[in-house]
Amino acid sequence: NAGVTQTPKFQVLKTGQSMTLQCAQDMNHNSMYWYRQDPGMGLRLIYYSASEGTTDKGEVPNGYNVSRLNKREFSLRLESAAPSQTSVYFCASTRQGAYEQYFGPGTRLTVT
């Protein structure tokens, strides 16, 4: 039982490049989330998916897209990376009827 897994762990991009961050959970959770974490700002919600087939914008969605591929997987895409997207990205999931979230280990992204 791996919980929430994220790939890659680290990534360096040049401005304008694109990439997809992958997230998968094996806990049969319904809801999944993407956050970014920046020093002194806590966690900010980028997008979330309340259930398979649905996605919604969070607090900071600009510059990102998401895909809920199936119940297990939720990917985050940066179409044209910018230095302001340098951050640590966390994926999380929640089972139906609960609010506590379970987090992956994070992806540290640097955009130069």
Add this chain to the structure above:
Amino acid sequence: AQSVTQLGSHVSVSEGALVLLRCNYSSSVPPYLFWYVQYPNQGLQLLLKYTTGATLVKGINGFEAEFKKSETSFHLTKPSAHMSDAAEYFCAVISDSNYQLIWGAGTKLIIKP
């Protein structure tokens, strides 16, 4: 707008001393409240949560928190700090409107030997 305020971006205590991390929240409905811990270069892990019932909530690693409605607070405590408690701690409340978590900015706990 709803918010969570954690007083002190850094808190330093000596090993064996009391740990007190402060969290105040705003909510127009009875809140669901959470504390998470983040060890260096790791994801966040749930420490404890308050939903309903007993206002003193016990969590993992000897931590506990007390929900005080009149003070809109949910402070985290541990009687005796250990070096392994050095981490960043986040308080969160469920949003009244969309039921997502609203996060505090975090408090980094430093343990002095």
